[in-house]
Amino acid sequence: MAASPCEDIRRFFRGELRENEPLSRHTSLRVGGPADLYAVPEDADDLRELVAWLGSRDIPWLAIGKGYNLLVRDRGIRGAVISLGRLNRIEDAGEGRIRAGAGAENLAVVRFAQERGLGGIGFISGIPGTVGGALRMNAGAYGEGILERTECLTLLRGGRICEFCVDELEFGYRHLALEQGDIVLAAVLGLEPRDSRQTEEEIRRDLDLRRSKHNVGFPSAGSFFKNPPGRAAWRLIDAAGMRGACVGGAQVSEVHSNFLVNRGGATARDFLGLAARVKQRVFETSGVTLEEEVRIVGEE
Numbered sequence: 669m670a671a672s673p674c675e676d677i678r679r680f681f682r683g684e685l686r687e688n689e690p691l692s693r694h695t696s697l698r699v700g701g702p703a704d705l706y707a708v709p710e711d712a713d714d715l716r717e718l719v720a721w722l723g724s725r726d727i728p729w730l731a732i733g734k735g736y737n738l739l740v741r742d743r744g745i746r747g748a749v750i751s752l753g754r755l756n757r758i759e760d761a762g763e764g765r766i767r768a769g770a771g772a773e774n775l776a777v778v779r780f781a782q783e784r785g786l787g788g789i790g791f792i793s794g795i796p797g798t799v800g801g802a803l804r805m806n807a808g809a810y811g812e813g814i815l816e817r818t819e820c821l822t823l824l825r826g827g828r829i830c831e832f833c834v835d836e837l838e839f840g841y842r843h844l845a846l847e848q849g850d851i852v853l854a855a856v857l858g859l860e861p862r863d864s865r866q867t868e869e870e871i872r873r874d875l876d877l878r879r880s881k882h883n884v885g886f887p888s889a890g891s892f893f894k895n896p897p898g899r900a901a902w903r904l905i906d907a908a909g910m911r912g913a914c915v916g917g918a919q920v921s922e923v924h925s926n927f928l929v930n931r932g933g934a935t936a937r938d939f940l941g942l943a944a945r946v947k948q949r950v951f952e953t954s955g956v957t958l959e960e961e962v963r964i965v966g967e968e
């Protein structure tokens with residue numbers, strides 16, 4: 669990337685801009701080298717101008733939410749990392765629908781719906797992160813994924829803001845097929861009438877369950893591996909004898925064996941080494957090849 673493009677960008681950009689920003693500050697695993705540029709656009713127009721500027725100079729970009737599902741390699745990211753955190757508006761779209769900006773936090777969306785007597789998305793209450801990240805990952809719990817509750821998505825694609833009905837897109841378990849460079853700007857969620865007390869109960873149940881099961885005591889990215897069809901990744905990891913295994917500062921959690929945790933001072937290399945060992949042992953003991961749920965990005 670050309671030396672210090674910040675000055676040029678600041679001529680039009682209204683958001684926050686940093687150079688050589690350590691991504692360990694922006695990921696829940698607390699590892700990851702620097703991004704050449706780290707930008708937090710003020711709104712969709714700011715984002716569009718930034719992406720057009722980057723595109724015109726062949727500078728790659730990566731959109732992120734809150735980094736709860738990201739493993740950034742130690743050499744960091746060449747190009748720009750764009751946080752969608754400020755595109756966090758939530759609006760009532762009428763007829764039982766809610767429009768949520770990509771940067772809105774999941775629980776805030778559930779609460780917004782609850783105040784209007786709407787529900788059906790209680791399962792995202794305790795999933796840490798933003799709506800953009802949740803849509804990109806088709807995040808979910810208890811057999812439900814957020815895209816099943818989504819009517820349409822607004823994407824920034826090829827410099828243009830486009831609306832897609834969710835049926836036009838291919839998606840599945842922890843998967844949404846987007847094109848390289850697509851950025852999710854917002855989604856319209858189709859909800860159902862729900863008594864606010866019932867939603868409160870769903871939220872409380874979810875948060876309680878997570879406090880007991882996900883409170884692993886160290887930084888993590890939640891489930892590291894996807895559940896293979898009909899199997900639970902944590903059982904396969906347990907059966908392979910990997911609970912508690914360590915590489916450097918990275919460890920298979922003693923509490924939940926599909927969580928890889930940072931016991932302190934871990935590097936991305938530690939996590940990658942540990943993940944490779946887990947995959948190898950699981951394959952040797954069960955014949956199953958685990959696939960990472962966590963997104964692995966950055967320079968080798």
Ligand SMILES: Cc1cc2nc3c(=O)[nH]c(=O)nc-3n(C[C@H](O)[C@H](O)[C@H](O)COP(=O)(O)OP(=O)(O)OC[C@H]3O[C@@H](n4cnc5c(N)ncnc54)[C@H](O)[C@@H]3O)c2cc1C
Nearest residue numbers: 733734735736737797798800801802804807808852889890
């Ligand atoms: C304790 C814990 C528990 C968890 N429990 C669950 C769970 O029950 N279910 C579940 O599904 N996940 C779970 N997760 C994982 C994580 O919370 C989800 O994947 C969440 O949706 C990530 O959101 P985020 O905003 O942090 O996304 P990020 O981690 O920032 O990004 C995730 C991916 O989406 C892309 N992305 C983010 N925003 C955009 C955007 N606007 N446009 C295009 N691409 C984008 C990023 O490039 C990246 O590839 C858990 C994580 C933790 C730490």
